[in-house]
Amino acid sequence: MKLSRYLRPVPIAAVGAAIAIGFAGPPVQAAPKQGGTLNFVVPDEPPSWDGHRETTFALIHPFAPFYSVLIKVNPDNPSSPTDFVCDLCTEMPTPADGGKTYTFKIKPGVKFHDGTPLTAHDIVASFRKIIFPPEGTTSARVAFFVMVDSVEAPDDHTVVFKLKYPSGAFIPALATPYNFIYSKAKLAEDIRWYEKNVMGSGPFKFVGREAGAYVRGERNKDYHVAGLPYLDGFEAIFSNKQAVRVQAIRGDRAAIEFRGFPPKSRDDLVAALGKDVTVQESDWNCVLLFTPNHRKKPFDDVRVRRALTLGVDRWGGSESLSRIAIVKAVGGVAFPGHPLAATKVELEQLPGYWPDINKSRAEAKRLLQEAGVPDLKFVLWNRAVDQPYTIVGTWLIDQWRQIGVTVEQKMEPTGPFYARLRSQDFDVTVDFNCQSVVNPLLDIGKFLSEDIGNESYGGYTDRDLDKIFEAMNRTSDTAEQRKLMRQFEKRVLDEQAHSFVTLWWNRIIPHRSYLKGWKVSPSHYLNQDLANVWLDK
Amino acid sequence: MYQYILKRLLLMVPTLLGAALLVFLLLRLVPGDVCVLRMTGGAGYVDPKAITLCRAELGLDRSYAVQFLTFIWDFVRFDFGKSMWTGRPILEEVGLRFELSLQIAIMATLTAIILAIPLGTISAVKQNTWIDYVVRGFSIAGIAMPSFWLGVLIILGLLITSKALFGSPWMPPIKYVPIWVDPLYNLSMTIFPALATGYRYSAVATRMTRSALLEVLREDYVRTARAKGLVQKLIIRRHALGNALLPVVTIIGIEFAFLMGGLVVTEQVFNLNGLGRLFVASVTNHDYTMTQALVMLVATIFVVTNFVVDIIYAWLDPRIRYK
Numbered sequence: 001m002k003l004s005r006y007l008r009p010v011p012i013a014a015v016g017a018a019i020a021i022g023f024a025g026p027p028v029q030a031a032p033k034q035g036g037t038l039n040f041v042v043p044d045e046p047p048s049w050d051g052h053r054e055t056t057f058a059l060i061h062p063f064a065p066f067y068s069v070l071i072k073v074n075p076d077n078p079s080s081p082t083d084f085v086c087d088l089c090t091e092m093p094t095p096a097d098g099g100k101t102y103t104f105k106i107k108p109g110v111k112f113h114d115g116t117p118l119t120a121h122d123i124v125a126s127f128r129k130i131i132f133p134p135e136g137t138t139s140a141r142v143a144f145f146v147m148v149d150s151v152e153a154p155d156d157h158t159v160v161f162k163l164k165y166p167s168g169a170f171i172p173a174l175a176t177p178y179n180f181i182y183s184k185a186k187l188a189e190d191i192r193w194y195e196k197n198v199m200g201s202g203p204f205k206f207v208g209r210e211a212g213a214y215v216r217g218e219r220n221k222d223y224h225v226a227g228l229p230y231l232d233g234f235e236a237i238f239s240n241k242q243a244v245r246v247q248a249i250r251g252d253r254a255a256i257e258f259r260g261f262p263p264k265s266r267d268d269l270v271a272a273l274g275k276d277v278t279v280q281e282s283d284w285n286c287v288l289l290f291t292p293n294h295r296k297k298p299f300d301d302v303r304v305r306r307a308l309t310l311g312v313d314r315w316g317g318s319e320s321l322s323r324i325a326i327v328k329a330v331g332g333v334a335f336p337g338h339p340l341a342a343t344k345v346e347l348e349q350l351p352g353y354w355p356d357i358n359k360s361r362a363e364a365k366r367l368l369q370e371a372g373v374p375d376l377k378f379v380l381w382n383r384a385v386d387q388p389y390t391i392v393g394t395w396l397i398d399q400w401r402q403i404g405v406t407v408e409q410k411m412e413p414t415g416p417f418y419a420r421l422r423s424q425d426f427d428v429t430v431d432f433n434c435q436s437v438v439n440p441l442l443d444i445g446k447f448l449s450e451d452i453g454n455e456s457y458g459g460y461t462d463r464d465l466d467k468i469f470e471a472m473n474r475t476s477d478t479a480e481q482r483k484l485m486r487q488f489e490k491r492v493l494d495e496q497a498h499s500f501v502t503l504w505w506n507r508i509i510p511h512r513s514y515l516k517g518w519k520v521s522p523s524h525y526l527n528q529d530l531a532n533v534w535l536d537k
Numbered sequence: 538m539y540q541y542i543l544k545r546l547l548l549m550v551p552t553l554l555g556a557a558l559l560v561f562l563l564l565r566l567v568p569g570d571v572c573v574l575r576m577t578g579g580a581g582y583v584d585p586k587a588i589t590l591c592r593a594e595l596g597l598d599r600s601y602a603v604q605f606l607t608f609i610w611d612f613v614r615f616d617f618g619k620s621m622w623t624g625r626p627i628l629e630e631v632g633l634r635f636e637l638s639l640q641i642a643i644m645a646t647l648t649a650i651i652l653a654i655p656l657g658t659i660s661a662v663k664q665n666t667w668i669d670y671v672v673r674g675f676s677i678a679g680i681a682m683p684s685f686w687l688g689v690l691i692i693l694g695l696l697i698t699s700k701a702l703f704g705s706p707w708m709p710p711i712k713y714v715p716i717w718v719d720p721l722y723n724l725s726m727t728i729f730p731a732l733a734t735g736y737r738y739s740a741v742a743t744r745m746t747r748s749a750l751l752e753v754l755r756e757d758y759v760r761t762a763r764a765k766g767l768v769q770k771l772i773i774r775r776h777a778l779g780n781a782l783l784p785v786v787t788i789i790g791i792e793f794a795f796l797m798g799g800l801v802v803t804e805q806v807f808n809l810n811g812l813g814r815l816f817v818a819s820v821t822n823h824d825y826t827m828t829q830a831l832v833m834l835v836a837t838i839f840v841v842t843n844f845v846v847d848i849i850y851a852w853l854d855p856r857i858r859y860k
Contacts, residue, residue, distance in 0.1 A: 047575045047822075048575075048623065048624065138576055210810070211623070211630045212630075212634065212814065212818070213810040214712055235712070238810075239808045240805065240818075241805040241808070243689070244711065244805065247693075247696065248708070248808070251692075251695075251706050252706070253708060253710060253712075254711070272700075272706065273706075413821060415568075415570070415574045416569050419568055419569055419570070
């Protein structure tokens with residue numbers, strides 16, 4: 001991974017102090033009750049059941065409850081990007097050896113669902129599969145652990161990670177919810193056993209699954225956290241039509257859908273169910289971008305690219321689009337509200353964020369005139385997904401119409417769409433960046449030069465930008481990181497106008513009011529083991 | 538008759554082979570790669586080594602000729618292999634969905650027959666009376682209204698009326714349970730999609746029954762029967778309806794086969810885990826083996842249904858079997 005050379009010393013604290021992410025917080029909780037089965041809907045079914053291999057939330061929602069992880073985001077404070085707590089370890093470790101050694105003590109007495117004991121060796125086997133996948137296996141998160149040199153278990157209750165260099169990205173990477181702890185014996189039997197089988201040590205035991213229909217779990221009475229889980233079981237019901245998922249909550253066939261609904265569905269449910277529905281909202285660590293192809297004329301001209309961002313009224317768009325789509329917050333390259341993110345005043349200095357949209361559009365027209373393309377026409381490629389892709393794409397077309405640019409939107413299913421992006425066969429494309437644990441230092445890797453950023457599709461190489469990223473990841477000083485983040489942001493969004501942020505997503509979770517103990521987080525991947533969830537029926 | 542049956546059976550072979558060739562080629566024309574999609578969900582970075590490995594594992598690195606011949610040989614042995622998307626046996630993936638799709642298809646067909654034949658007959662017998670107008674209006678509405686839209690209306694209607702009547706909204710279950718496990722639960726889920734689909738289906742069949750019967754009622758032998766003094770009921774039942782049903786049987790047969798794999802949107806509206814949804818998912822996921830298996834399954838159903846229709850034709854009309 002070429003990204004690896006940029007992942008350099010950053011103390012954990014520098015990843016960002018605890019942030020207050022704006023969300024309508026969950027209601028005050030009463031004393032939890034035991035029992036009941038939680039039904040929830042999931043939009044999709046994952047290709048395999050192996051968390052180490054998969055990247056989709058469709059795996060997390062039905063399968064995370066079957067597994068324990070080493071550490072996780074605090075389920076009582078899931079909106080914080082730095083509040084990590086032990087799941088299988090006894091306490092969060094203090095790094096030694098200048099930040100290069102992390103020693104985790106593992107809880108004694110933890111059992112897998114088949115009754116076999118879970119030891120440090122199982123954790124080591126799992127992380128070796130994630131970090132150093134053997135031939136014939138796929139790990140989606142190798143790049144997250146480029147700083148790791150070795151993982152060892154000196155005894156049954158100790159796991160030691162040795163890093164090549166200290167890295168602030170290590171702990172957030174460990175907390176990634178896909179890092180399920182598997183049985184070493186099962187992996188030794190067949191390294192791909194977990195692709196089609198389930199056997200963890202999580203709060204719920206796997207009961208069964210019907211292809212395309214549901215996954216069922218029952219309470220693990222031997223769960224390693226006393227008193228948990230509260231539920232007797234759960235049923236994750238697959239339903240790929242949003243209207244059905246909304247009606248399922250309305251008709252009480254399901255209590256919740258954990259990914260998120262658009263505002264209209266929230267309003268419909270509130271109108272239909274009144275106090276029987278509770279809504280939790282949060283800024284979402286996902287954002288839609290639009291990226292011009294630097295290899296295609298006239299988008300090789302920075303003036304044309306700047307004009308495109310100057311034509312877009314993000315402040316006005318936030319107000320109008322947030323009523324119909326799952327987007328809301330205006331932000332730069334870093335997750336809004338994070339200490340490393342730009343303030344409103346800082347944003348207003350950047351093109352496309354000016355408070356006076358008329359002045360901004362006049363400048364856009366001037367730049368297009370100067371570049372010799374006053375009546376620019378191009379195709380905007382977009383993913384054929386309604387929320388929020390189509391809506392944001394349509395909005396962009398209208399924004400650009402107001403600076404005299406004519407745009408045709410073409411939409412493709414996910415597969416062909418990303419195949420097009422990889423082959424850079426586009427004028428301008430909508431793209432997205434969606435992460436689990438909020439970690440702007442790594443999340444902005446999306447904007448790096450094409451030979452470094454694995455998901456950078458703009459076709460540009462900007463070594464100055466790459467250097468800022470490297471410097472940001474090497475410094476331990478938060479103020480310096482913030483300063484460098486501003487430089488990075490200005491270079492991406494203004495000076496070189498490489499790629500542009502539209503609006504950050506807004507996660508809206510309307511659920512049946514009897515569902516308690518679940519708190520919304522800024523990612524639909526986080527806080528999904530359901531251990532704390534209970535039903536007030 | 539045996540010669541007739543044998544001839545029809547032999548004709549199935551080139552039909553199925555043509556379907557196999559067509560689906561094999563069309564699938565490979567669609568851009569995209571199951572390995573990339575499976576590993577990244579479409580977006581994100583993919584290790585080229587992992588892609589090569591995945592393609593080799595799925596046999597996608599072999600020549601098209603070898604892939605096609607393997608597909609045909611496996612089909613002949615009823616070995617559909619594994620889904621490229623999930624890695625699970627296709628028979629296991631299809632089995633449960635087939636059961637549900639078959640149940641819905643049978644229920645919708647029964648709904649259609651129960652509605653279409655009496656209504657079409659009444660409409661023909663009472664031609665140009667107010668009864669005829671009502672039946673025609675009813676059937677035209679059925680043709681004009683897509684069954685998925687009717688499905689949406691049914692669900693909304695149930696939610697609203699149950700809330701008004703009982704204080705809490707009710708909708709059909711969204712998870713399938715086989716009829717022999719819990720008949721009431723099963724029917725509370727399947728009855729509504731069967732009605733929504735069966736209504737549209739019946740509308741076509743009603744129109745066909747009416748027009749076919751009107752044509753038969755003008756035949757000389759019907760006039761002769763009347764001249765002999767036979768009562769209208771007997772003329773319809775013994776002499777007219779059997780002959781008028783020939784085109785209706787065709788329509789019912791084709792629609793039944795269509796229902797087995799073509800209820801994509803209705804399945805989504807009622808969250809039915811049927812073959813239609815699996816079809817769409819397998820195409821979207823570039824799951825060649827699954828799509829090929831489903832196309833061959835539906836093609837076989839069509840071919841077998843047509844065969845059965847032909848046999849019924851021959852049974853209903855002796856001229857066909859003696860030709």
